[in-house]
Amino acid sequence: MKEELIMDTKERLIVALDLAERERVLGLVSQLHDCCGMFKVGLEPFCNYGPAFVKEIQEAGGRVFLDLKFHDIPRTVAQAGRAAARLGVAMFNVHIAGGREMLRAVVEEVEDETGGKRMPLIIGVTVLTSLGAEELFNDLGIERQPLDQVLFWAEIAKECGLSGVVASPREIAAIRERFGEDFLIVTPGIRPAGSSAGDQKRISTPGEAINAGADYIVVGRPILQAVDSREAARRILREMEESRDERK
Numbered sequence: 001m002k003e004e005l006i007m008d009t010k011e012r013l014i015v016a017l018d019l020a021e022r023e024r025v026l027g028l029v030s031q032l033h034d035c036c037g038m039f040k041v042g043l044e045p046f047c048n049y050g051p052a053f054v055k056e057i058q059e060a061g062g063r064v065f066l067d068l069k070f071h072d073i074p075r076t077v078a079q080a081g082r083a084a085a086r087l088g089v090a091m092f093n094v095h096i097a098g099g100r101e102m103l104r105a106v107v108e109e110v111e112d113e114t115g116g117k118r119m120p121l122i123i124g125v126t127v128l129t130s131l132g133a134e135e136l137f138n139d140l141g142i143e144r145q146p147l148d149q150v151l152f153w154a155e156i157a158k159e160c161g162l163s164g165v166v167a168s169p170r171e172i173a174a175i176r177e178r179f180g181e182d183f184l185i186v187t188p189g190i191r192p193a194g195s196s197a198g199d200q201k202r203i204s205t206p207g208e209a210i211n212a213g214a215d216y217i218v219v220g221r222p223i224l225q226a227v228d229s230r231e232a233a234r235r236i237l238r239e240m241e242e243s244r245d246e247r248k
Ligand SMILES: O=c1ccn([C@@H]2O[C@H](COP(=O)(O)O)[C@@H](O)[C@H]2O)c(=O)[nH]1
Pocket: 016, 018, 042, 067, 125, 127, 128, 129, 130, 166, 188, 189, 190, 200, 218, 219, 220, 221, 222
């Protein structure tokens, strides 16, 4: 059975711990662990505190999405994937732009490490939510529109055995329609009404993302920078819950 069917709303919220201060991060973990399904450890906390920090979050009761977006030659990414699986993370990601051989290598290595049991979800990063059509063309030389590029990469991810993709809220409905319910969609670029987009270009509200069919939404600054982070998370959960009811 697809994990989604047994997920309640809180399990769909992933809080991005994009902070450098160790004590603050651990404080947030204890404040928010009953309001979200996973904590995302990305480049900032990982480069500051390393794998031991992932363990600390797990010991405090948090499931971890390791967001290091591996992108390298196949062997290197496969071995990094093995190490991520050993760390016991629930999810990690790789750039689909690394190519089919890299994607197949990491899936195979993680299956070998875990014996196919308690495998972390391996998610492919498509077009970063901070990029619009202009940057995609001018900076990366990609002529497709973001939606077409996301679908192109999602197809490769699926073919190579990944569990799903990271994509912006704008592409959720098209991914869902093309790849069905058994392909996970993890969506950053989430901004509750009235909050600032910052460096994100392809955004939507939590409710819109859930309505479009996201499995997980990833939220950083709207929670981290709120005066009351717990209340901000709970407000997002309420909005997700209402949109989920509408979707039923
Ligand atoms: O395309 C992507 C892939 C990853 N991210 C990550 O998600 C969070 C979003 O944080 P906000 O503060 O809510 O913008 C951040 O950790 C990114 O590294 C993404 O935004 N877009």
